Amino acid sequence: MDEFENIRGFKLGHDSGSALTGESSAPPEKARILVVDDSASSRLRLSKAVRNLGHHPEVAEDGAKGLERLQAGDIDLLLLDIMMPVMDGFEVLKRMKADPRLREVPTLVISGVDEIEETARAIELGAIDFLPKTFNAVLLRARVNACLERARQRARELETLHQIEQLTKAADALDSDDLNPMELGIRDIATRPGALGNLSRVLLNKSTMVYNRRQAQTQQIRNLLGVLMLLLIGASYGLKPALAKLHLADIGNPLGVGLYTMGLTALLLAGYATVKKIQWPQLSLKTAGFCVVLALLTLIPQVLLFWVAVKVPGVMIAILTTLEVFIVFFIATIIGMERASFRRFTGLMLGVSGVLVLLLPQLDMGAGAIALTWLALTMSIPAWFAGRSIWLGLPQSFDLDLIAASVIAYGVAAGILLIVVGTSGTFVPLSLPLGGIEVSVIVFACAEAVATITFVKLIRYAGPVFGSQKANTAAIGGVVWSVLLLQEAISLSAAAALALILTGSYFAAKKPPREELLRPYSVD
Structure with a gap:
């Protein structure tokens, strides 16, 4: 003592x-x-x-x-x-x-x-x-x-x-990179006159400068890694519409294709979870209910993607996926998870304007126009993605590892499709050696697994606010892959719509909190 x-x-x-x-x-x-x-x-x-x-x-x-x-x-x-x-x-x-x-x-x-x-x-x-x-x-x-x-x-x-x-x-504790100077326990000494008071004030101010510098550097590194992760997510998610349209949509069996992609994604994620020794959740009614809902929110948009890819260009699918940002904001505001603001409302209006710019030309193209039913189905895909993002952010998900929950969700989704496909007898035949369909299924599942793992890491490392920008990079990636793989052209209206929607999503997305820097100590 x-x-x-x-x-x-x-x-x-x-x-x-x-x-x-x-x-x-x-x-x-x-x-x-x-x-x-x-x-x-x-x-x-x-x-x-x-x-x-x-x-x-x-x-x-x-x-x-x-x-x-x-x-x-x-x-x-x-x-x-x-x-x-x-x-x-x-x-x-x-x-x-x-x-x-x-x-x-x-x-x-x-x-x-x-x-x-x-x-x-x-x-x-x-x-x-x-x-x-x-x-x-x-x-x-x-x-x-x-x-x-x-x-x-x-x-x-x-x-x-x-x-x-x-x-x-x-003084010894200053070697710690993340030590907050307010935790040094010398503020009471700094309030006193005399040599020790002067020394403690100097120590506080020097440690504050070091702490602020380290915090700024950490934030810069976090932002840089977050951007790199977003680019990887965009490249992975953006590849899916192009693959769906390249080979998988021609099969005309979205449920059968979904069975293979969901099942293979579940296996890939399970392998990753095993290698990383991720803790599996304890079986409970709450956990099961959460994973079943997550499975449905994962299954439905993927099946819809294979379905609409027959009729809708890959560029348009990619652009419309950015609607996820606006739908998340709209739903979160209604249920009280987010607070509306003029800035975010302006972003919402810009996004709506971009969608109108993209859709209005379809009304004047006569026989060459895409049916509004297919466009409506396409726009429902980001709505399901938005529901999935909100569901992952609800409190009941906090006691679950998101990778483990994703493995269960993809497995449940594959099980549901297996029952449906087996009952209807609509299995998609696969063959050896691997052809275009088989390769597309494998690449699609790998892209899904990589995007899921990276997205979870992004949320853990840079926070959910950073993760909410994945729809933007996925749209850009989808446009690039559609041009490269499908040889699709970007029309002037599509480019204008993409610019409006990306700008709107920037304003509608939640701003990340600023890192609070400490002020130098001074005697009042």
């Missing part, structure tokens, strides 16, 4: 100057003095003398009761008789010396002229001085004031040592 903490109730009063602590001189404070003597007349005489000195006396008739009162605290000075029944003064001093809480209480022993050896033994046991039983007021005042001043000086020394120890620990 720190010595400084062992001073029980001693009034430190700033009664003498200190170059280190900056304390100024002040008159002696009223002290609480305990008189322990088995003689009633001696107790009365000492109590009266103590009161005349301006202090508050308390009495005890033997050593045991005196020790009990000492342990209660708030005693500044002990006047102790040596020869007493029950427990003598020597035993009291021994127990005080053994108790860290009591050893700093100054003690004056009361002795007679013929008790020299006893007095010397008492001083060896820890008493500061002695007071003869036949004393006068001048001697009593001198001895009491000297003991109190010595105790105050000792308390100041211990306080200074305590402050130096705090500053030393704070």
